[in-house]
Amino acid sequence: MLAASRSYIPPDVVKAQQLGDPTYMNSPTTASSAELPAELDLYADADRRALTFATGIGSRPVFPDVAARNGLARFNEPIPLRGKSAMETIELLDAAGSPAAVAFNDPRYYGYVVGATLPAAAAAERIALAWDQAASDSSAAPAPAAIEAVAARWCLEVLDLPRTAGVGFTTGASTSNLIAFATARRVLLERLGWNLDLRGLRNSPQLRVVVSDAHHVTVGKALRILGFGADDIVRAPVDEHGRIRPELLPPIDAQTLLVLQAGEVHTGESDPFTEILPLASDAGAWTHVDGAFGLWARASDNHRHLVAGIEAADSWTVDAHKWLNTPYDNGMVICRDVAALGRAMTSDADYTTQSAGAQRNLTLEFSRRARGIAVWAALRTLGRDGVADLVDSRIALAQRAAEGLTRAGFNVLNRVYLNQVLLDASTAENARRISTAVQDSGRAWLGPSTWRGKPAIRVSVTSWRTTERHIDELITLLAEIRDA
Ligand SMILES: Cc1ncc(COP(=O)(O)O)c(C=O)c1O
Structure with missing residues (x-):
């Protein structure tokens, strides 16, 4: 002993x-x-x-x-x-x-839609690492539970979502979508008189999922994991900006999970929530918004209109490691009905407290890292104004990039309302050549993609570190590479 x-x-x-x-x-x-x-x-x-x-x-x-x-x-x-x-x-x-190691934390990183790390969030993460907490519930780890509760409250305020909603701190939007869909299915079946916990899925009422035709690949992955097949999923047609066309919305009823999007990953555009959400709610559907990065537009008085009406949904996904600039891996699932989220995710055991609001019961993990601490630190040091400014200033920089690139002879394919700039690359070979040359230069990082059949290059302005000088240098670099 x-x-x-x-x-x-x-x-x-x-x-x-x-x-x-x-x-x-x-x-x-x-x-x-x-x-x-x-x-x-x-x-x-x-x-x-x-x-x-x-x-x-x-x-x-x-x-x-x-x-x-x-x-x-x-x-x-x-x-x-x-x-x-x-x-x-x-x-x-x-x-x-x-x-x-790739310098994701560099002002010249324009890949995916990921941000750098705010110093306060990175520093908080170091303390939390030293604490080494299994942030399962408040009796196991009181400090993370108290801090994450505050972070959750602040997120709802900044995003102006229902203050009584539940917030689970997850590994990112992929997991948040999975959790939201699992909750949605359980509730929809419950309303149809089917107890999923008791009877499982065999012979259960048939549910249908309606997704945007421009949904993120991880939405499909989450649905697949949950056992939804291609026959259960209907794709809603979108316009040239990647927004669902309300007049072509497939039929929605009480057996439907409707998945909308705030921030399409190429164009940054959002579905018309004010037109769609009330209809879907009246029909008894569960409505979810994947707002991995676009939901942050809600934090700014100047850009809130881009995601107007989003508060009417049942659940939302948003990432902190994107526009809030926290370290990876850090996202939130937000659910209007916290009890429903808790019932879907509950993992109370004989040897734990029975704690409905515990993060263990709002997310997938039983033993978990307290990701919300970095969110708390980011929000506390930015303040509401700072988050709004982070949103506004990144959009202004993206617009500067679009204007400068247009002047330099590039064809910008999107309207640049948010933080995404999409460049016409003409051919897939050209998209690959330009992005490889940018990466090889060591002077920036951006990646190729295809938007509605058009080979393109994506520039995402998400890092808090990026300034006008960096944007101007990027324009020069791209012009140099094109002309080479
Ligand atoms: C709209 C959308 N949904 C989901 C994801 C997946 O996010 P994560 O990598 O945090 O799982 C992304 C990532 O870019 C996204 O843009």
Whole structure:
């Protein structure tokens, strides 16, 4: 038995000490931090390396060069029979990994729709990492539960969604959509007198899903995972901007899950919620909005009209690691009926408190990282005005990019109401050539795509770090590459 005054020494540390690993030769035998020199040295070394990486942002290539990528071969070693030194392991991670790490946190990163990391959110994440909480419920981990409750309340205020809605902090929009759809199905079946928990899906009433024809690929994935087949899914036709055409909306009834979108991933445009949501609600459908990045438009007085009427939905998806600029992986599922969300996700066990509002019961994970802490830190340091400004300023930069690129002779395919700029690349080969050349230059990152059959290049202005200077440099870079 351990003496009360002595802390537990993990078996790998004991083994390392027995093997003479210098990292652990001074490892702790008591709980006093003054007596943790080897462990603290290791953390200090890792912190120093991480700081060096972080301060290199802006000067390192946005995408790693070939030599750095080839250096990743150093990781390809057989699993050691005897554990290696922790110091040397961190040294390898930094020496081979850091040069090959993509600078997502760089102002010149325009890929996907992901943001950089706000310093407060990144710093909060470091503290939370040191806490190492299993943020399951408030009795298991009171600090994360208290902070995430505040973050949830603030999110609802900033996004101006029903204040009594439930907020689950998830790994991202993919998971949030999955959770929302699982909740929707359960409720729709319940209303039809079918208890899913008791009777399962076999012989259950047939549900139908209506999705935008321009839905995000992860919406299809979530539906597939839940067992919806292609025959259960109807695609609603969209206009040239990627918005559902209300006059062509397929029939909606009380057996329908309707999935709308705020922020199409190419054009940034949103479905006409004011026209569609009231009809769908009257019909008894469950309405969900995938607003992975577009929902943030709601935070700005100047751009709220782009997502007007969205508050009438039953559930919403929004990502923090996109426009709110928190670290990955960080998203929210928001459900008007918190009890319904809780019933779908409940995982109370004999050995836990029975806690309806616990994050364990609003998300997929039982043991989970307190992702909401970074959201809290981001919102607290930005304030409501700061979030609105982050939205407005990114849209202004995207519009600057569109105007500058048009002047430089590029054809911009979208209206640029939000933070997405879509460039006509003429051919798939050209889209690939230009985006590869941009990536290889190390001066920016953007990617190719296809929009309504047209090969295109996507520029997403989401990073809080991007300034007018970066946008102007991007225009110059793209013109140089085109002319080369
Ligand atoms: C509209 C939309 N939905 C879902 C996703 C998936 O988000 P995540 O990567 O956070 O799972 C994205 C990602 O870009 C998106 O734009």
